[in-house]
Amino acid sequence: MEIIHTVAALKMLLAPLQKADSKIALVPTMGALHKGHLSLIEMAQKQAQIVVCSIFVNPTQFTDPKDLERYPRPLEHDIKMLYDAGCNVVFMPSVKEMYPSFPTPEHWQVDLGPAEFLLEGEFRKGHYQGVTQIVKKLFDAVQPDVAFFGQKDFQQVLMIKNMVKYFNMEVEIVSCPIIREEDGLAMSSRNIHLSLTDRENALVLSKALTYVATHFDQENLPTLLAKAKTMINETPGVVLDYFTIADGETLLPIENKNAAHPVALVAAKVGETRLIDNVLLS
Ligand code: PAF
DSSP: OEEEOOHHHHHHHHHHHHHTTOOEEEEEEOSOOOHHHHHHHHHHHHHOSEEEEEEOOOGGGOSSHHHHHTSOOOHHHHHHHHHHHTOSEEEOOOHHHHOTTTTSOOOOOOOOOGGGGSTHHHHSTTHHHHHHHHHHHHHHHHOOSEEEEEGGGHHHHHHHHHHHHHTTOOOEEEEEOOOBOTTSOBOOGGGGGOOHHHHHHHHHHHHHHHHHHHHTTTSOHHHHHHHHHHHHHTSTTEEEEEEEEEETTTOOBOSSTTOSSEEEEEEEEETTEEEEEEEEOO
16 A cells, blocks of 8 residues: 655556556545445445545635644554555645645635535535535546545535536546444544543434434424424434435425435534434435
8 A cells, every 4th residue: 555645646656557547546535534434445446446545634624723623633543444445545645735825725716506505504614615625636636537425424425526517527426325333323533522421412313314214205394304303402412503304406405205316414513523414315
């Protein structure tokens, strides 16, 4: 496994492989890897000859400096996990490598469509501009044929697909299923911050989503939403940001169940940690 720190070195390594028509997959991450990330690597290995995993805690997508500061960075552990998983290349650039003028911001504004400003976009203003800015830089550096992202960040996958359309890029975006702990908690690098009590309380998010998924055909939308929100609001230590049943492409709340791609999405603060989760309803 090669560990690379600069775009120039990465391009030099990948150029002959690209010339030889090897299929290259990229798995972009911010590190603090868990089984969810490993599932992305495994999916990538099934579809490509070379798998590049990037580890970069991207400052431009954090709206809260404290969140950036406390983001976990267990680099040795991450590298071992990637080595054991048979990843081919790890790209671990510095902030200066990706943003040479940092901390002076680079100009970046992409039209990601109206869904940018809903849900996470409402609570984390500018977040998806930051995400798409770094993902575009990573795509430019790696020139992957295919890139893998977790469905847990449902809106992120949609925004990245919109960015790819905006720039007419050729990379295929694959959304991979959410990996859950045995008790239903969606795996996330942020779970490390949950106390034992938070961890217990956080289960209400997947329980509320499961309730909606299993009763979607029987109960009407207002009842489903009311029940899910009540479950969450009645759980101590959990502060709900949103729970919605939305169209998977516009992210607007659906008005009837015939919507093409209904999805239930939730975000809440559990103790000091903000968690998101979702479930597809079709
Ligand atoms: O999902 C993440 O870990 C990040 O948002 C991503 C896609 C690696 C961009 O920094």
